[in-house]
Amino acid sequence: MQPSNLPTFYSITESEIDLNDLLAKITLTSTGAAAIFTGMVRGVTTRGDAHETEYLEYESYIPMAEAKMKQVADEIREKWPVVEGVAIVQRIGKLYPKTPTVLIACTAAHRDTGVFDAARYGIDRLKEIVPVWKKEVGPSGEEWVEGDYIPKPGE
Amino acid sequence: MQPSNLPTFYSITESEIDLNDLLAKITLTSTGAAAIFTGMVRGVTTRGDAHETEYLEYESYIPMAEAKMKQVADEIREKWPVVEGVAIVQRIGKLYPKTPTVLIACTAAHRDTGVFDAARYGIDRLKEIVPVWKKEVGPSGEEWVEGDYIPKPGE
């Protein structure tokens, strides 16, 4: 199969994340395994600075974010050439606890080929270089969540 | 949170696997991360004995299979106490290429807690001890797919 035929789907969206639809978008007749990561809004956080969250307000530098999602997909394929389909979606706007906010999915022929590592890499990388920010609103007011990654030249 | 309140969903089903619904079933206000594995029917296999598949016919020893899925969930929780929700679903019947056939999903507060490894363990374990079999039907006839794991006493 030519790499150019392999499905890559990436999007910043204000709509619900539809896992069934996204899985179908990256399923080929050659793919037997999908590793999918989703992040959801927590209403209660106990690790570190324990707190409650009423909602998160996400924003993005959309055209750059979509370009960086494409880059993450390219990096995944370079590191795991067995990966066939890649889907990366970030939902933005006001999102309440238990709502899926982000999805990374990778498909491959078989599950023992690195497809789990590829999805793990994808979400880690998204949180480093894709320009999306979230403000947390809770009982004690609102606060921007601070990232800590400084991109290097070429990223 | 008491372990008894943690959602565990497991099922042998003839219905479509609905990822959105299953994710919602194991999402709690305390969970911010889900690792999901799905297996799909391949129409074309190139690794090993290369062949084409028209469809797979799955069958199960259903009550035992559901008990063993519960056991897999218990093993996951014992190995990764951070895992909060677990869903394990195997679809049976006649399933065509690109159809999701199996799902394992684990939720946890954060993604760096072993939740990917937990899902990976879950699918590996399902393929060892949950009594489900598939017969492959293709251009050259039909053939049972052979497993190779022999359960040990206590499994």
Place this chain on the structure above:
Amino acid sequence: MNHIKLLFFATIRDRAGVKSLEMDIPTDLTIQGLKDKLSADYPNLKQSMQSVLITINREYAFDEAVVPPNAEIGMFPPVSGG
């Protein structure tokens, strides 16, 4: 005698030609004894009995286990789901 129910799956069912069987077996018969009895009574199953997985009441069981009264015995090849 103990009354038991046998359930066959996948290749074992294909060879047995039936999904289930009910039978009476001697008290204290082991799984190995049951396999020997099936091999003798059902020639089609003889080859399968060498690599079959066995369950007693939905738990994996092994040759030396004694079959209890009213047992539900599963017989099948290594699993291949997913």
Place this chain on the structure above:
Amino acid sequence: MNHIKLLFFATIRDRAGVKSLEMDIPTDLTIQGLKDKLSADYPNLKQSMQSVLITINREYAFDEAVVPPNAEIGMFPPVSGG
């Protein structure tokens, strides 16, 4: 002079009080020079300029880069999506 467009996001936008600014800057101004100019012209942004991430035409850029004509410059804190 070069015409450029600045886009502010998250904490930087809150401090700037606007989402975007258009301005003319000297040819050959570097990112460092642009940050110095913004710190001088917009006191609210002075503190932010020390840890801000900068993009030129949607690629991460660094202090020594020269701002090209008609550049779209993004300014924001480290990302925190997911």
